[in-house]
Amino acid sequence: MADGMKFPTSLGTSTADEIRLLGQDLTADLMGKVGFGELAFWLVTLRRPTPSETRVFEAVLVALADHGFTPTAIAARVTYLSAPDSLQGALAAGLLGGGSRFLGVTEDCGMFLHEALDGRDLPTDDTGWDALALEVVSAARESGKYLPGLGHPVHKVLDPRTPVLIGIAREEGLEGPHLQLFQAIGRVHEQVLGRKLPLNGAGVCGAALADLGLPVEMLRGFALLARAAGLLGQLAEERRRPIGMDIYSTIDRNAVYVDPES
Amino acid sequence: MADGMKFPTSLGTSTADEIRLLGQDLTADLMGKVGFGELAFWLVTLRRPTPSETRVFEAVLVALADHGFTPTAIAARVTYLSAPDSLQGALAAGLLGGGSRFLGVTEDCGMFLHEALDGRDLPTDDTGWDALALEVVSAARESGKYLPGLGHPVHKVLDPRTPVLIGIAREEGLEGPHLQLFQAIGRVHEQVLGRKLPLNGAGVCGAALADLGLPVEMLRGFALLARAAGLLGQLAEERRRPIGMDIYSTIDRNAVYVDPES
Amino acid sequence: MADGMKFPTSLGTSTADEIRLLGQDLTADLMGKVGFGELAFWLVTLRRPTPSETRVFEAVLVALADHGFTPTAIAARVTYLSAPDSLQGALAAGLLGGGSRFLGVTEDCGMFLHEALDGRDLPTDDTGWDALALEVVSAARESGKYLPGLGHPVHKVLDPRTPVLIGIAREEGLEGPHLQLFQAIGRVHEQVLGRKLPLNGAGVCGAALADLGLPVEMLRGFALLARAAGLLGQLAEERRRPIGMDIYSTIDRNAVYVDPES
Amino acid sequence: MADGMKFPTSLGTSTADEIRLLGQDLTADLMGKVGFGELAFWLVTLRRPTPSETRVFEAVLVALADHGFTPTAIAARVTYLSAPDSLQGALAAGLLGGGSRFLGVTEDCGMFLHEALDGRDLPTDDTGWDALALEVVSAARESGKYLPGLGHPVHKVLDPRTPVLIGIAREEGLEGPHLQLFQAIGRVHEQVLGRKLPLNGAGVCGAALADLGLPVEMLRGFALLARAAGLLGQLAEERRRPIGMDIYSTIDRNAVYVDPES
Known part of the structure; x- marks a missing residue:
């Protein structure tokens, strides 16, 4: 009942004198x-x-x-x-x-790597990471699953954000298993997919956030x-x-009516 | 025309090699x-x-x-x-x-102070600020205008955020005219309104943001x-x-049907 | 208190056997x-x-x-x-x-007419409506107020929706004071504004809805x-x-970077 | 290119004289x-x-x-x-x-029935529909899939909307395969699930909309x-x-702060 119902929270609460947030x-x-x-x-x-x-x-x-x-x-x-x-x-x-489509890659990539690592013994060197990556990429390909974090419409060879973010994480001692696996996927995917794609910025962001221990969901x-x-x-x-009016008029002025019966 | 229409921006753009943002x-x-x-x-x-x-x-x-x-x-x-x-x-x-009602106070207060200061010679001491504040509060009261930033349903005597934020701005050398006028309103409004209200947190935030030169709109x-x-x-x-389901059921279970004819 | 708090409604409620709506x-x-x-x-x-x-x-x-x-x-x-x-x-x-800008005209026009009629004795013939309209348009012009429902970017001479909706309201015996005043504004505004504008579709919709007794807010x-x-x-x-991707790429491909310092 | 890019539509377009919609x-x-x-x-x-x-x-x-x-x-x-x-x-x-959770049942149910019927020869009598329903319910259960349209928190025995909507569709000669299969599921699911649940209103709405030939997505x-x-x-x-303020205060007043460390 409303009647005794309580709503717990660890975020903000306040009394007349004090405002509390996060303890x-x-x-x-x-x-x-x-x-x-x-x-x-x-x-x-x-x-x-x-x-x-x-x-x-x-x-x-x-x-x-x-x-x-x-x-x-x-x-x-x-x-x-x-x-x-x-x-x-x-x-x-x-x-x-x-x-799911634009901003979703960050989450998809973090979640993909997280699931791939779940319950695994972590490799201790690049050879080990590459073997794991090969397994993961092959499994994704076989099951027809999409492999997030690869490819970019503009940065076709190298997404400049990727090495920079990896470098920052390394400097801070925070290059964990998600970034390791992501980089290994970057090294090996060509063997499975038959073409070389860059590791994209949205993907590396997901890997880095997952390495920070943030909840992947x-x-x-x-x-x-x-x-x-x-x-x-x-x-x-x-x-x-x-420019809103220019966007609108650019689209509206180039509208072409198509008879629905045709 | 779409046809030559260009869309200027100083925010993000990118080429195959480089991503630019803010120059x-x-x-x-x-x-x-x-x-x-x-x-x-x-x-x-x-x-x-x-x-x-x-x-x-x-x-x-x-x-x-x-x-x-x-x-x-x-x-x-x-x-x-x-x-x-x-x-x-x-x-x-x-x-x-x-x-307008909840989060709007920050903007309303910043805007109110900004308009009150617009085109004025700024006072150089507290006496000057108090005189200006008295004029501003009286004008608002006469025209029936609402005076943003005063009063709080929980913090009825003092909103603890107000002195703390003013202190931080002062430490950083950023206590400008909006914060000055806001504090003066705090000192003098009782003379006009007949009761003492605390300067609230949402209001002081608006004053501090306006002192940072941020666009009040x-x-x-x-x-x-x-x-x-x-x-x-x-x-x-x-x-x-x-707790979402508890919120929902608390409200739904206490619904009372009122005949629309009654 | 939550604690006895009740939430009245005349819309939907239900019991195990029955669903009630609007009595x-x-x-x-x-x-x-x-x-x-x-x-x-x-x-x-x-x-x-x-x-x-x-x-x-x-x-x-x-x-x-x-x-x-x-x-x-x-x-x-x-x-x-x-x-x-x-x-x-x-x-x-x-x-x-x-x-306020696009879909808002319907509300603005209904509200404008509603306020203009508020507390007035209603005219009984076109001459009376024209006199009232002249007063209303002049007052709006003098106070610099915008006159909603006039003019259209595409239908510069006649908005085809206007006569049709007035005709339907008339057929149904529902051409009330808001539509009367709106038409009178259409007849007289040129005398005040110096140019003839069509009564637009969004505006006539607002007038018709107001004549149905719907709350203007x-x-x-x-x-x-x-x-x-x-x-x-x-x-x-x-x-x-x-066409979403074409809209996006049309705008994005025609982006021009402007240095913020410039 | 923007540059010649056209945006086709069969919905609204207009010229100075005419407004077209849907042909x-x-x-x-x-x-x-x-x-x-x-x-x-x-x-x-x-x-x-x-x-x-x-x-x-x-x-x-x-x-x-x-x-x-x-x-x-x-x-x-x-x-x-x-x-x-x-x-x-x-x-x-x-x-x-x-x-997905509240309003989604209508879509989920229409889609579920649509997929269950896809490519099937339709039964010609209730015995046939029951056999198909039994197969569909069993398959859903085995694969751990959720069966949409069954059960209701308030209408535990009968959702009064269900028979009424089926009756209306029947009167109009529009009781098609989706409604047939849905009713058969109502008859047979107890054999598989071990308990009798009512066909709910959101579900029957989905079945009826699918029978109208509307796109299930x-x-x-x-x-x-x-x-x-x-x-x-x-x-x-x-x-x-x-009642918005009462909703807010009911929840806020019953907030209980829980130390995040605890």
Whole structure:
């Protein structure tokens, strides 16, 4: 009953004098003392990340924040054009494109690697990783499963984000099994697939987030958080130099009516 | 024409070899080198904030990230219950509550102070600020306008975020005219309104963001970004220890049918 | 208290044996006996519309359902491209564009006419309506207020929906004061504004809905309901013959990077 | 190229003189002549439904429009409380709950039946349908697949919508293979599952929509359209007699802080 029903939480609560968040006093312990990326990590995992973890985590958020005129940016801009009174609506419209196809690769890749590693003894050298990767790629191919994190429409040879993010994780001592397996897939997949594809940026971000111990079912959420910042940038730019009307008229003016009977 | 139509942007673009963002090389200049809060500020303003500005900015984001079981958290949780396949939908549903009434105070307050200061010579001491505040509060009262940033349903005497955020801004040398005027309003409003109300946390956040030079029409956007992190925390908690069904059944079980004719 | 808190409603409730809606037995009184448009009207007003009211109401919904590649359709299509797993997300993204600028005219016009008529003795002939219209248009012009329902980017001389909807309302005996005043504005505005503009379709829909006695603050809602049907059509077409990727690549390929410093 | 790129559609287009929709002249052929439910069917299928099809279709929409204080209604109401300036946001927040778990049953059931029937010779009598149903239920059970359309939390013995909708479809000569198989599942599932469950209303709606020849991948869309009308009713009621604040305070006041370390 409503009647005695209680709703437990470890996030925010407050009394007349104090505001608590994550077991901390918000004003004494958090404001001015914890960064925003750090807090986002903490809110999801209930543990404060180390400075090294924060650096890798923020590098991922920076990598995913904005990729130009993606479907998410287009949706946000034309929604803002149409309903400028509701910034939250334009932002929400953009985020709704963060689904399986575009922003989903980060989560798919983290989850794929996570499942591939589940219950395994981890290899101790590159030869071992390559053998495991070969097994994983072959199994995916046989079962007709899609192999996330490979290939990119623009960066056909090398996605520049991939080596940079791996380098940052290595510097911070956070190059774990997901990144190891991902790199091994990069080395061996050609033997199975018959062609060489680059390891893409969305994929390496998923591997790095999984190595940080973040829950793989929530990885899409971090991509969405990163994109929220990017979409604010898009909407601020739409205010300064609007292109929403040009997007709309470019599409509308080139509409061709096709008789449904034909 | 589509036909030659071009879409300018200073945010993300890419070629086969390079990814550019904000006039920088994403991988060489940004990843691992800029924090996430810093990047969000930069994306909106097109200028990189100083470390002091970043600290104040992130303190605001931290203050606004999560306020417990607000309407935004409730909407996100029951949407996740109902459509667990779409994390983006649950996040978007939560953000859609970031409108005029709850998250809007930050923007309203920043905008109110901004307009009050517009075109004025700035006072040079507290006496001057108090005189200006008295004028502003009286004008708002006479025109029946709502005075944003005053009062709080829980923190009836003092909102603990207010002195802490002002202190951080002062430490960083970023206590500007918006914070000055806001504090003066705190000192003088009782003379006009006949009762003493605390300066609330949402309001002081708006004043601090405006002092950072952020565009006042976008302040709601920063509250939404902060809340996006908080909502991820809520949704991660909903996965670990679900309460969505309890929320639903608490309301549904206590529904009372009222005949529309009555 | 939760603790005894009750939530009254005149909409849906159910017991083990019966489902009630709007004071009716859903299965015995409504299913198969009431049309969908009729029910939508009833849900908002708590009264069942007459057949004449239903005809005018549905004519409005039909008029507003789809206007081709509008911002709402574009947002829905690119969101579906990006997140095909979430039809509800694509629909929601489309509806979020139903704000002040595009779909808002229907509500704005109904509300404008409603306020103009409020507390007035109604004229009894065209001369009287013209005099009132002249007063209303002059007052709007003087106060710099925007006059909703006038002008259209494509239908520069006559919006074909306007005479047709007025004709349907007249046939059904439902041409009330809002439609009268709207037509009078069509006759006299040139005297004040110095140029002749057509009464547009969105505007006449708002006038007709207001004459049906629908609450003017909810008129946007009916435009959204109509558009929900149109967006389902857009999304079904996107499944059959996708253009989302062409929209995306048309914009993205024509992006031009502008240095933020410049 | 944008550069010659064309965007085909059979939905809305317009010239200065004429507005076309679905191969019709909007004003001459549709307004006042086609009902709103009829148009929604037509927009998705590109064919005008018969009066019998329209009656069954609208009976489904009526059945699905509102189920009281569901997660969708709760999300819409608290979002409206929080952002009353954006009716579209509150509506969108409600629709975002139309996912796999609540509104999804209609689509799941239609799709399940559709796949079960695919490529089969259809039985000609009840004995034949029962045999097919037994096979289908057994196969689902063996593969651990969920069987949609069975059981209901409130209507534990009989969902009153089920016989009524089947009756309407029968009256209109539209009781096709999906409804036949669904009823046979109702007769035989106890033999396999060991307990008798009612055929639920969401499931029978999916079967009836599939029998109308509607694309099964779009069935969720019709549930969303129906719910859009119900949510407008909820929001109109929220304006008249608000409960959003009571929902919020019921949850918030009963929050219990749990130390994350514990």
